[in-house]
Amino acid sequence: MQAPCGEKRLRRALLSWYRTNTRDLPWRETRDPYAILVSEVLLQQTRVEQARGYYTRFLKAFPDLGTLARASEEEVLHVWAGAGYYRRARNLHRLAQTVAETGLPATAAELEELPGIGPYTAAAVASIAFGEPVAAVDGNVRRVLARLFTVEEPSIRWLQEKAERLLDRGDPGEWNQALMELGATVCTPKSPRCPTCPVARVCAGRDDAERYPAPRTRTQRAVEAVALGLRGRTGGFVLERRNGRALGGLWGFPLAEGEDALPLLLARYGLQSARFLGTVSHAFTHKRLTIHVHEAASNGPGEDPATRPMSVLDQKILALAAPENEVL
Numbered sequence: 001m002q003a004p005c006g007e008k009r010l011r012r013a014l015l016s017w018y019r020t021n022t023r024d025l026p027w028r029e030t031r032d033p034y035a036i037l038v039s040e041v042l043l044q045q046t047r048v049e050q051a052r053g054y055y056t057r058f059l060k061a062f063p064d065l066g067t068l069a070r071a072s073e074e075e076v077l078h079v080w081a082g083a084g085y086y087r088r089a090r091n092l093h094r095l096a097q098t099v100a101e102t103g104l105p106a107t108a109a110e111l112e113e114l115p116g117i118g119p120y121t122a123a124a125v126a127s128i129a130f131g132e133p134v135a136a137v138d139g140n141v142r143r144v145l146a147r148l149f150t151v152e153e154p155s156i157r158w159l160q161e162k163a164e165r166l167l168d169r170g171d172p173g174e175w176n177q178a179l180m181e182l183g184a185t186v187c188t189p190k191s192p193r194c195p196t197c198p199v200a201r202v203c204a205g206r207d208d209a210e211r212y213p214a215p216r217t218r219t220q221r222a223v224e225a226v227a228l229g230l231r232g233r234t235g236g237f238v239l240e241r242r243n244g245r246a247l248g249g250l251w252g253f254p255l256a257e258g259e260d261a262l263p264l265l266l267a268r269y270g271l272q273s274a275r276f277l278g279t280v281s282h283a284f285t286h287k288r289l290t291i292h293v294h295e296a297a298s299n300g301p302g303e304d305p306a307t308r309p310m311s312v313l314d315q316k317i318l319a320l321a322a323p324e325n326e327v328l
């Protein structure tokens with residue numbers, strides 16, 4: 001059946017563009033499934049330029065599944081620190097402990113059974129590392145397909161079916177990467193470069209690209225919080241091990257949310273008062289924290305924050321609590 005936008009022309013044009021315009025990225029130089037998995041997990045929520053550094057650092061510390069499986073969770077979080085969305089690192093660690101003996105499975109269906117692996121990551125790893133003909137649909141692919149076929153609100157089912165139909169079964173890994181690359185570098189959310197796009201001739205949305213797909217509304221709660229830069233008797237700071245999905249397993253400054261945050265923290269550490277230092281803000285997917293940082297002295301021991309895995313949020317607090325020229 002003839003495709004509405006000329007599937008053959010689309011495949012030819014996109015693959016030929018990708019082969020000459022592919023960005024030089026370290027994970028494209030390997031077929032090691034573990035390295036590809038690490039890159040895909042990083043790229044879920046980290047920009048390519050940032051992911052590059054974390055990818056190299058992570059693989060240097062944990063070059064294979066066995067090394068990662070034998071590391072402690074704290075060591076893994078230390079290496080991941082700064083990349084954000086720490087649940088990814090905890091899941092990678094659990095995954096390594098599950099398959100260190102057997103190696104990664106080669107199909108998307110089996111990969112999806114592992115901790116932290118969703119349909120996109122499973123399909124990306126299975127197609128790129130193992131050549132399985134499965135379509136990987138991420139945000140970039142969603143945008144490109146919605147524009148190619150002028151669909152304002154593409155359903156997950158429509159996207160998967162369309163992507164499977166377009167898939168180049170000769171080299172599914174290359175095809176998936178080409179489609180993602182187009183979305184990342186040409187068919188961008190704002191100001192897509194339609195005049196120079198390799199598939200413009202078969203794209204139904206090229207004259208009104210930004211209309212597709214319709215924007216998704218995300219609500220972000222504004223939350224007030226207080227953090228304590230509590231200096232220990234012997235130097236350093238009092239740090240707490242964080243719980244919860246976002247930052248669990250990392251370490252940070254005593255922190256509480258809500259109207260009673262300051263009295264609550266003072267009571268927790270038996271303090272009468274604390275001095276206001278300044279404010280930092282930090283955004284998570286669903287909330288934006290405004291953190292009022294205070295300092296006080298503790299009778300207990302402190303520790304050097306550099307020895308603990310800390311999130312970017314706590315690095316911001318640290319920058320206020322310990323000016324750069326100060327030795328902890």
Ligand code: SF4
Nearest residue numbers: 187194197200203209
């Ligand atoms: S022509 Fe424009 S809208 Fe269509 S795929 Fe290319 S960049 Fe995207």
